Structures are given as structure tokens and as C-alpha cells.
Amino acid sequence: MSMLSHDVIIVGAGLAGMRAALEFAPGVDVAMISKVHPVRSHSGAAQGGVNAALHEDDSWENHAYDTVKGSDYLGDQDAIEIMCREAPSDIRQMEHWGVIFSRNDEERIAQRPFGGAGYPRTCYAADRTGHALLHAMYERVMRRGVKVYEEWFLLSLIMEDGECRGIVALDIPTGQVVSMRARAVVMATGGYGRVYRTSSNGLVNTGDGMAVCYEAGAPLMDMEFVQFHPTTLKSNGVLITEGSRGEGGTLINALGERFMKTYAPNAMELASRDVVSRAEQTEILEGRGVDGCVLLDLRHLGREKILERLPQIRELAIKFAGTDPIEVPIPVRPGAHYSMGGIKADFNGATPLPGLFAAGECSCVSVHGANRLGGNSLLETLVFGRRTGAFVNDYLVGRPMPSPADTHRVEQEKRLAEMVARPAGERGWALREELGTMMNRNVGVFRDRAGLEAAVTVAANVAERARRQWVMDKGKIFNTDLTEALELQHVTELARVIIAGALAREESRGAHFRKDFTTRDDAKWMRHTLAHPDPDGPKLSHAPVAFTRFEPKERTY
Amino acid sequence: MRIEIEIERSCPGEGQAARFQSFHVEVPRHATVLDTLMAVKNQEDGSVTFRRSCRSAICGSCAMRINGRSGLACDTQVEGELRRHGKLRIQPLAHMPVVRDLAVEIDPFWARVRAVQPWVERPREAEPSWPVEQETRMPQSAAEEMDDTSKCIMCMSCFSACEVAEVDTRFLGPAALAKAYRFVADPRDTNTQNRLATLNGGGGYWDCTRCNQCVEACPKDVKPMEAIVHLRREAIRAGFTGTIGSRHITDFLSIVRQEGRLNEGRMPMQMKGFNPFKLLPVLPLAWRMWRKGKLPLPWHWPIPGVSQVRRIMDRKGGARRKSFVVGKGDLK
Structure with a gap:
């Protein structure tokens, strides 16, 4: 098959990718590829809201301070300032593009309190904000007629002379391996929550873009920082929005106590997510849990408020936990939720590899540092999706269309053929469960040296076995057994990077908590972790954190 | 287990x-x-x-x-x-x-969605420039008017359940039409007239048989059929009254207003006029109904309480309208 050719290829059609696509000048030939249809992207699962200092009494500086503090001073303050300053414009832009935000009495965009924030600055569309943003964004993409290759799976980057000249992808419905050349490639492939067994993330969140870029030589930054959301359902990890606590929901233990008073006497349930998750896990470990969970109590909000502000939450609780929050508290526990780390990128999306850009959860700019505030991830997709699109639009000027060799495609075709041809072996799902269970246990809310060292061994072992896994499906058309096998290779690779970072970082900061190093060590660890690929496992180096106006302080809520 | x-x-x-x-x-x-x-x-x-x-x-x-x-x-x-x-x-x-x-294959479904021009359309001069200083003012009640339809996740269940889609490949289907209503109801959209005109023809909102299968199938309680009914109402209000569907509604109402009850015998003549060629296709049905003794006579006296019926109709008449008010913070 001949090589496809576009000025820009955006990999991933969630919020960040689509937002980037909308920034290009009309003459630029932009194409998106996504392994799922754009509205199936996981951006749509975001519930609670998106932050912006819209109100006169609030300011972007306050937002920036909350974000820096939330990041446990690991976020780059220059990038955070940009995000918080530009947030109001990006929110209003989305409003003009058709997002149906909930409104206040002044007919303006309503805002609710969220964890770790000093002001109610989270804009929302009931409790399906991500869904509202995602569908509105796709409406703009349809209006503009952006070409989307739906259900195409990224296999590799085309790297020649140290620069990115396109991608090789699998057209899932036909089974064809196709080369696509481009003058620039933007990654917007989302997070890696599915490295863990229990996660709020969709099954597609396997960090494919990160893994493929890492393999091609792009460094991954701060991967050890994985956010555990305090309120996910026990049965399947389905998310219960922080908005439920923002609206006044409380957390109680088996004794009926609001235990957050011990851990965060001021912010209580609205402390930062890492703080609340650790508090819950401590309660559970010390025997004050209820069947491995704590309870999220919404009853006092009353039927009317629950139905107006949290209708989806009620529906999810009824369907997946068998409890109606109007009548009884919902059992919840911490679950892997968000990847603070990702492909190292600057605030224009540029990665260290020429021709390669990244935005959204797959990137690490870093605005979230060691812990992301609720409502800042949707914001990141909007601000940095837009900035990356605009920057790449200019970057294209004078940059010729490359003519990469066909060998990249041939190589991938051969790789897939070998995977499918293998007549027997271990099944990928079993390996994935083994890896995920270990990650939950050893690389979860609490970590220590012994557990992490064991994790290194298990992950290396699973990675090795994953290379020989058995793809049962021998068909060409819509072979999801094959794509799942590829995803397994991605999550094992990323798991090794997470573990390496967590083992090296001998301190506790944000979402990374070491039982053997319980305090933050600014002298030694106020720096980013960079992971580079190496046959013997990830090689680590470090990068400084950018400071502007906020001096590191002890972090209490 | x-x-x-x-x-x-x-x-x-x-x-x-x-x-x-x-x-x-x-x-x-x-x-x-x-x-x-x-x-x-x-x-x-x-x-x-x-x-x-x-x-x-x-x-x-x-x-x-x-x-x-x-x-x-x-x-x-x-x-x-x-x-x-x-x-x-x-x-x-x-x-x-x-x-x-x-x-x-999802393309056939999405082609139908694209056919309703599913985006908020505003005049070029209303497009904000960067930085965007103001949002559009809109009351919560306007947001709530779009609440049902904006919950749609485009899962295609309703399209699969649709009895019209089964026999008519032109029909745009419940999800696409619900999406169309989401924009018709949106006070920010300025393409309403055009949207209603496009969907007034074959494949559009008049082709729904109101079987309710889409409402039953929908996992998100979008109630597509209700959105289709809203579209019809908006269409009649906007002056699209030439179709059989809209004639059925307006004539139904006018007969009830006159006689205090539906007069099924009069409906075909009212809708199609006294044109024998247009009434021809109805005759076999009329013949079969007459033989079974079920053909209603087109002549009745109004029911005794007809004035009360008219009063109720007058009171009920107004349906929800766009509640959008241009506030001081608005863009030009």
C-alpha cells in the first residue's frame, strides 16, 4: 500500500488532540488517528469539572498557587502560570463552541468547590463535564471536516536522522499496516491508568503513545507519580466525582466518624486527592474500613440536589454498587486514576525529538507535578491542546514533507505477523492481571523499597513473557486480540518506568509516598525524573523544576 | 456462577x-x-x-x-x-x-448525525476573538431544556431499536434527530430555521412513527422520541406546515376545536382536500372499514361541552420557547 501523507498527524482524538486540530490554518492538511471513535475517548468520562478563575473575586494567581501547592512544588511554575492565566479564555471559547455549562443565578457559568482549591472555581456541566466538552469538541471537528482515521492503532514512530517523520499504524477494521508521513506528529493519546488492575480508567487507557514515543527515544518524565482517586467504586473502579464532595458529600469510616478531621482538619474532604486517598487507605489498613472501603455519604444533600447536580453519580451508584446515594452511603476506595507523568514536553508541546509534539495526559509539561488537582486535567487538554496546535501550525512553515523509507512499515508488518503466527503460549490477559495486581499492591498509594524491588523483578519477567504471548485470533479483520496484545506490551514497558522512578525517588511527595522515606526531601528531590529507554530497563536522569513566584512550603490542608 | x-x-x-x-x-x-x-x-x-x-x-x-x-x-x-x-x-x-x-460499521450512523449539521452555528461576527472576555449569558432553565438530548453518548442503541430505520434507509434515526433538537433548543444557535427546513423533508422528523422503542432502548434517558415531537412543534411554529405530518397535527387540532372530538371520517378530506385523485389511495381502506362496519361518518354535531374544550386548548396552547435573553455581557 502506498504511503499516506498529511502535513500534521495527531495521534489520539480526545480533548487535547481535537483541540490541537482546531488550531491549524485552513490550508493545513491535518489528520487524526485514534484507536477508538473520537466520542469514545476517555476525556468523556471526566465528571466533575474544569478549573478557571472566572470570577472577579478569584484570580489566576490564586489558581496557580493552589496548583503549585497541589503539585507538592514539583510542577513547573512557568507552565502553571500560563495554564491558569489562559484558563478563563479557553473555558469561554468552549462555551461559545456550544458546551452546555451549568449556570448560576446571574446566567453565567456556574462554579463549584473542588479539592485543594481555595475558591469555588470548577466549571461544570452537571456531573458529565468531560462528556459535554468532548461532544462539543467533536462537533467542531465535524464542522471543520478534519479527517479522522477512526479505529487506527499506533504501532511506531517513523524516526530518521533523529527526527520524527511520521507514524506506522494498523487500520483495525481491515488489518492493514500503513505508513503515514507528516511534517509534524502530535501525540495526544491519554494516560496509562490501565497499568493497574483496579482503575477508574477505561480499558483503552494503556498509554500507547507514551510507550511508542519512549521506544523511539523520547524521555518520559515523572512517571512514578500516579494519582489514586479517593472515590472509586469497589466493584469495578468506576469513578465517583470529586464534585460529590464539592457539593458537600462526606467520607465516613466504619465507626461513623468523618475521619478526614484527623488528616486535613481545615479542608476535610476537599483536601488534595493524594491526601484523601492516603487517609482512606490508612483507615482501611487500620481496620476502620467497611469491607475494604470507606463510605461516601451524600444523604444530607437531599434528593433534589443529588438529582440536579449529581444525576449520573446516582445512576452509576445504583447500577454498579447497588446503592442509591439518596438512601445509603456509597462504598468507595482509592483507585488508579491519572498519570501525572508522561512524554516530556514544554508548554508549546515540543518534545526533545524534532518533529514530535505532545499534549494532554500523555505529556508531562509539567503542570501537575507530584499531584494533580481535580479540574486541572480537562483544563490542561484545552490550554495545551490549543497551544500545541498553534505552535505546530507555525512550526510547519518552511518544513518540507519528508520522504521516509518504507522499511518502517515492513518492520511493523513483520512484527505483527510474528505475533499472530505464534501457535501457543501464555495469554495476554493473564499476564496483564498478574502485572496489574502487583502494581496495585507494590506500587500503589503506599510504597517501600522491598515492594518496589520485588516489582522490578515481576515487571521485567512479565515484559519478557509478554513478548512471547499467544494471540489466539488469527484473523485480519478487526483483530482486537492483537491490539490487546500490543497494549499489554505498552503497559508492561510503562510499568517498568513507573517502578524505576518510584524506587529511585527516596522521598514522599504528592502522590508518591514511600513508607521508608516519609517526608519530602527538597534538597535532593526537588527535581523531575527523566526515563530513557535501555535494553536493561529504564535509565534515569533528572531535570530541574522551574520556579517563578511560589517558594516551597510545607503542605497542609 | x-x-x-x-x-x-x-x-x-x-x-x-x-x-x-x-x-x-x-x-x-x-x-x-x-x-x-x-x-x-x-x-x-x-x-x-x-x-x-x-x-x-x-x-x-x-x-x-x-x-x-x-x-x-x-x-x-x-x-x-x-x-x-x-x-x-x-x-x-x-x-x-x-x-x-x-x-x-459506524459510518452509516455518523453520516446521519452529520446530516443534521450538529454544531452550534453563529454568524461570523459572533465568533469571539482571543482572548475571550465573555461567555454567552444563559439561564439554567435554557441549559435544562437541552438536558435530555445533551446526555446522548451516541451509542447507537436507539438506531438499532428504531422500527422506521428497519424499513426506511433514508430515516435519520432517533439519535441524529435528538441531536438536531439539542441545537434547535440552543439559544446560541442561529441556524434553527435552516435546520428545521432541511429536516422537514424525507428522512426527517415527520418520518418517526412514535413507537417509543428508542426511548425504551436509550441507556442515558435521552428520550429521542420526545425530542422529535419537540422538533415537529418547532417546525409548525416556524411555519413549516406543508407536510402531511404537520397537516395531520393542525387539522386534528382544528377538528377538535370545532367538534370537541376527533372526527376520523373528516381527517382524510381535511388533510388532502376534496381532490378525488388524492383521496383515491384511501378508498380501499375506507371500503374495508365500511364492510366491517367501522367506517366513521364524517358528519357529527359538536359535543355538548365543546366550548370548554376550546377553553382548555386556548389555555394550554403555548409550549416552551427559547428563554434566551441577550444580557449586558454579551458579544455583539
Whole structure:
């Protein structure tokens, strides 16, 4: 098959990718590829809201301070300032593009309190904000007629002379391996929550873009920082929005106590997510849990408020936990939720590899540092999706269309053929469960040296076995057994990077908590972790954190 | 518990016709249909093909027919299905060609969605420039008017359940029309007239038979059929009264106003006029009805309380309107 050719290829059609696509000048030939249809992207699962200092009494500086503090001073303050300053414009832009935000009495965009924030600055569309943003964004993409290759799976980057000249992808419905050349490639492939067994993330969140870029030589930054959301359902990890606590929901233990008073006497349930998750896990470990969970109590909000502000939450609780929050508290526990780390990128999306850009959860700019505030991830997709699109639009000027060799495609075709041809072996799902269970246990809310060292061994072992896994499906058309096998290779690779970072970082900061190093060590660890690929496992180096106006302080809520 | 699941499998691209295949798997008591399919794929046959992602009824990937009913696999409990139907039989969504097993081609569905121009359209001068200083003012009540339709996750269950889509390939279907109403109801949209005009023709809102299947199938309570009814009302209000559908409504109302009750005998003549050629197609039906003694006579006296009926109609007349007010913070 001949090589496809576009000025820009955006990999991933969630919020960040689509937002980037909308920034290009009309003459630029932009194409998106996504392994799922754009509205199936996981951006749509975001519930609670998106932050912006819209109100006169609030300011972007306050937002920036909350974000820096939330990041446990690991976020780059220059990038955070940009995000918080530009947030109001990006929110209003989305409003003009058709997002149906909930409104206040002044007919303006309503805002609710969220964890770790000093002001109610989270804009929302009931409790399906991500869904509202995602569908509105796709409406703009349809209006503009952006070409989307739906259900195409990224296999590799085309790297020649140290620069990115396109991608090789699998057209899932036909089974064809196709080369696509481009003058620039933007990654917007989302997070890696599915490295863990229990996660709020969709099954597609396997960090494919990160893994493929890492393999091609792009460094991954701060991967050890994985956010555990305090309120996910026990049965399947389905998310219960922080908005439920923002609206006044409380957390109680088996004794009926609001235990957050011990851990965060001021912010209580609205402390930062890492703080609340650790508090819950401590309660559970010390025997004050209820069947491995704590309870999220919404009853006092009353039927009317629950139905107006949290209708989806009620529906999810009824369907997946068998409890109606109007009548009884919902059992919840911490679950892997968000990847603070990702492909190292600057605030224009540029990665260290020429021709390669990244935005959204797959990137690490870093605005979230060691812990992301609720409502800042949707914001990141909007601000940095837009900035990356605009920057790449200019970057294209004078940059010729490359003519990469066909060998990249041939190589991938051969790789897939070998995977499918293998007549027997271990099944990928079993390996994935083994890896995920270990990650939950050893690389979860609490970590220590012994557990992490064991994790290194298990992950290396699973990675090795994953290379020989058995793809049962021998068909060409819509072979999801094959794509799942590829995803397994991605999550094992990323798991090794997470573990390496967590083992090296001998301190506790944000979402990374070491039982053997319980305090933050600014002298030694106020720096980013960079992971580079190496046959013997990830090689680590470090990068400084950018400071502007906020001096590191002890972090209490 | 150990359960049996029957899955309809096919791969037209490789010449494999549809057939049912049974699997037995062990699943927890509260397993969903999606959990069960994943157990089959993992433990029994890796080639069983279906789409899935979020597991929480928000991404819309895993819609399929479960014991004949279109819906999401991730929010359907196996236990309930077995209790109601005594079996678990899974098929791909209807009215769309199958790619493989439970994965159908999505292009036909999305082509219909694109046909309603599904985006907020505003004049160029209303497009904000960067930085965007103001949002549009809109009361919460206006947002709520769009609440049902904006919940749609485009899972295609309603399209699969639609009885018109089954016989009329032109019909845009419940999801696309619900989406159209979402923009008609949007105070920010300036394309309403054009949208209503486009959808007034064949394949549009008049082609729904109001069978309610879409409402029943929808996992997100979007109530597409209600949106279609709203579209019809907006169309008549906007002056699109030439279609049979709108004539049926307006003539129905005018007869009730005159006589205090529906006069079925008068409806065909009222709608089509006293044109014998136009009435010709109705005659065989009229003949059959007459032979069974069911042909209503077109002549009646108004019912005794007709003035009260008229009063009720006058009071009820106004439906919801766009409640948008241009506030001081608005863009030009």
C-alpha cells in the first residue's frame, strides 16, 4: 500500500488532540488517528469539572498557587502560570463552541468547590463535564471536516536522522499496516491508568503513545507519580466525582466518624486527592474500613440536589454498587486514576525529538507535578491542546514533507505477523492481571523499597513473557486480540518506568509516598525524573523544576 | 456462577455468515454482560470481537442486542437477563452492516448525525476573538431544556431499536434527530430555521412513527422520541406546515376545536382536500372499514361541552420557547 501523507498527524482524538486540530490554518492538511471513535475517548468520562478563575473575586494567581501547592512544588511554575492565566479564555471559547455549562443565578457559568482549591472555581456541566466538552469538541471537528482515521492503532514512530517523520499504524477494521508521513506528529493519546488492575480508567487507557514515543527515544518524565482517586467504586473502579464532595458529600469510616478531621482538619474532604486517598487507605489498613472501603455519604444533600447536580453519580451508584446515594452511603476506595507523568514536553508541546509534539495526559509539561488537582486535567487538554496546535501550525512553515523509507512499515508488518503466527503460549490477559495486581499492591498509594524491588523483578519477567504471548485470533479483520496484545506490551514497558522512578525517588511527595522515606526531601528531590529507554530497563536522569513566584512550603490542608 | 452465553458471530469480509456460538464461563454473581464477554474472550476464544472501553456507560462503545433488546453491555446485569429470558443471547446492533461479530460499521450512523449539521452555528461576527472576555449569558432553565438530548453518548442503541430505520434507509434515526433538537433548543444557535427546513423533508422528523422503542432502548434517558415531537412543534411554529405530518397535527387540532372530538371520517378530506385523485389511495381502506362496519361518518354535531374544550386548548396552547435573553455581557 502506498504511503499516506498529511502535513500534521495527531495521534489520539480526545480533548487535547481535537483541540490541537482546531488550531491549524485552513490550508493545513491535518489528520487524526485514534484507536477508538473520537466520542469514545476517555476525556468523556471526566465528571466533575474544569478549573478557571472566572470570577472577579478569584484570580489566576490564586489558581496557580493552589496548583503549585497541589503539585507538592514539583510542577513547573512557568507552565502553571500560563495554564491558569489562559484558563478563563479557553473555558469561554468552549462555551461559545456550544458546551452546555451549568449556570448560576446571574446566567453565567456556574462554579463549584473542588479539592485543594481555595475558591469555588470548577466549571461544570452537571456531573458529565468531560462528556459535554468532548461532544462539543467533536462537533467542531465535524464542522471543520478534519479527517479522522477512526479505529487506527499506533504501532511506531517513523524516526530518521533523529527526527520524527511520521507514524506506522494498523487500520483495525481491515488489518492493514500503513505508513503515514507528516511534517509534524502530535501525540495526544491519554494516560496509562490501565497499568493497574483496579482503575477508574477505561480499558483503552494503556498509554500507547507514551510507550511508542519512549521506544523511539523520547524521555518520559515523572512517571512514578500516579494519582489514586479517593472515590472509586469497589466493584469495578468506576469513578465517583470529586464534585460529590464539592457539593458537600462526606467520607465516613466504619465507626461513623468523618475521619478526614484527623488528616486535613481545615479542608476535610476537599483536601488534595493524594491526601484523601492516603487517609482512606490508612483507615482501611487500620481496620476502620467497611469491607475494604470507606463510605461516601451524600444523604444530607437531599434528593433534589443529588438529582440536579449529581444525576449520573446516582445512576452509576445504583447500577454498579447497588446503592442509591439518596438512601445509603456509597462504598468507595482509592483507585488508579491519572498519570501525572508522561512524554516530556514544554508548554508549546515540543518534545526533545524534532518533529514530535505532545499534549494532554500523555505529556508531562509539567503542570501537575507530584499531584494533580481535580479540574486541572480537562483544563490542561484545552490550554495545551490549543497551544500545541498553534505552535505546530507555525512550526510547519518552511518544513518540507519528508520522504521516509518504507522499511518502517515492513518492520511493523513483520512484527505483527510474528505475533499472530505464534501457535501457543501464555495469554495476554493473564499476564496483564498478574502485572496489574502487583502494581496495585507494590506500587500503589503506599510504597517501600522491598515492594518496589520485588516489582522490578515481576515487571521485567512479565515484559519478557509478554513478548512471547499467544494471540489466539488469527484473523485480519478487526483483530482486537492483537491490539490487546500490543497494549499489554505498552503497559508492561510503562510499568517498568513507573517502578524505576518510584524506587529511585527516596522521598514522599504528592502522590508518591514511600513508607521508608516519609517526608519530602527538597534538597535532593526537588527535581523531575527523566526515563530513557535501555535494553536493561529504564535509565534515569533528572531535570530541574522551574520556579517563578511560589517558594516551597510545607503542605497542609 | 457458571453461565451459558450465545454470541452471534460473523465476518462478512472473510465470507463467514452469521451463526450462533455458545460458551460456558464462570462469572461473579453481579457480572455485567460486558464482564461475561470479556471472560469469553480471555478464557475461551480470543477471536470473539466487540468494542468496549469505559465500563461505566459513558463512552457508548459496547452497545449490542442483548436478548433482542438494544443496549449497553457494560450496564446490563447478567442475572437480570437470565431471570427474565432464561438465556443470554448476544447479537450485533441492527440496521448497520457487521464488520465482525458484535462490531458493526459506524459510518452509516455518523453520516446521519452529520446530516443534521450538529454544531452550534453563529454568524461570523459572533465568533469571539482571543482572548475571550465573555461567555454567552444563559439561564439554567435554557441549559435544562437541552438536558435530555445533551446526555446522548451516541451509542447507537436507539438506531438499532428504531422500527422506521428497519424499513426506511433514508430515516435519520432517533439519535441524529435528538441531536438536531439539542441545537434547535440552543439559544446560541442561529441556524434553527435552516435546520428545521432541511429536516422537514424525507428522512426527517415527520418520518418517526412514535413507537417509543428508542426511548425504551436509550441507556442515558435521552428520550429521542420526545425530542422529535419537540422538533415537529418547532417546525409548525416556524411555519413549516406543508407536510402531511404537520397537516395531520393542525387539522386534528382544528377538528377538535370545532367538534370537541376527533372526527376520523373528516381527517382524510381535511388533510388532502376534496381532490378525488388524492383521496383515491384511501378508498380501499375506507371500503374495508365500511364492510366491517367501522367506517366513521364524517358528519357529527359538536359535543355538548365543546366550548370548554376550546377553553382548555386556548389555555394550554403555548409550549416552551427559547428563554434566551441577550444580557449586558454579551458579544455583539
